[in-house]
Amino acid sequence: MCGIIGYIGKREAQTILLNGLKMLEYRGYDSAGMAVLSRKRIDVVKREGKIRGLAKKLRARPLGGNAGISHTRWATHGRPNRVNAHPHLDCKGELAVVHNGIIENYAELKESLIREGHKFRSETDTEVIVHLIEKFYKQKGVPIEEAVRKAAAKLEGSFAIGVISKREPKKLVGARISV
Numbered sequence: 001m002c003g004i005i006g007y008i009g010k011r012e013a014q015t016i017l018l019n020g021l022k023m024l025e026y027r028g029y030d031s032a033g034m035a036v037l038s039r040k041r042i043d044v045v046k047r048e049g050k051i052r053g054l055a056k057k058l059r060a061r062p063l064g065g066n067a068g069i070s071h072t073r074w075a076t077h078g079r080p081n082r083v084n085a086h087p088h089l090d091c092k093g094e095l096a097v098v099h100n101g102i103i104e105n106y107a108e109l110k111e112s113l114i115r116e117g118h119k120f121r122s123e124t125d126t127e128v129i130v131h132l133i134e135k136f137y138k139q140k141g142v143p144i145e146e147a148v149r150k151a152a153a154k155l156e157g158s159f160a161i162g163v164i165s166k167r168e169p170k171k172l173v174g175a176r177i178s179v
C-alpha cells in the first residue's frame with residue numbers, strides 16, 4: 001500500500017511532506033515524489049527507490065513553498081521508475097496530481113485524451129487523471145474542485161487523489177472514491 005500526504009498552510013511544505021512520507025514508509029513502496037507550489041510555480045522532485053534518496057535530492061535542491069502534495073508509489077501500471085513516480089503534471093505544468101489505487105478505464109480515457117491533443121509522459125493509469133482535470137479546468141470559470149469533481153465522475157475504480165493548481169495556490173483538493 002502506498003500513500004499520499006498533502007499540506008497547505010503557513011509552514012514550509014517540504015519538511016512536513018517529507019516527514020509524512022517517512023511515516024508511510026512501513027507500508028512499502030518502490031518510488032516517491034513531491035510537488036510544491038511556490039509563487040505560482042509547481043516544482044516537482046521524484047525518485048525511484050528509498051525516501052532517503054528523495055530526501056538527499058531535496059537537501060541539494062530544496063523546494064520552497066507553503067503548499068504541496070507527496071506520494072509513495074507501489075506500481076500497478078507502468079514500471080517502477082522516476083518518470084512513472086508521482087506527482088504527475090498536466091500538459092502545461094499547471095496542475096499536479098498524486099494517486100492511490102487503480103483507474104480501471106484508463107486505457108479508453110488515455111486514447112481519447114491523446115486524440116484531443118494531450119501529451120502523456122508516463123506509462124501510468126494515474127496520468128489520465130491529471131489530463132482529464134486539465135480538460136475540465138480549461139472551461140472558463142471552473143474552479144479546481146469542480147474540475148476534479150467532473151474528472152472523478154469519468155473515472156472507474158477505487159482510488160484517492162491529491163491535487164494542486166498554480167492558478168489557485170490557496171487550495172489543495174483531495175478526493176476519494178470507493179466502490
Ligand code: GLU
Pocket residue numbers: 002003072073074075076077078084099100101102103124125126
Ligand atoms: N496505479 C498507480 C500507479 O501505478 C498508483 C499506484 C499506487 O497506488 O501507488 O502509478
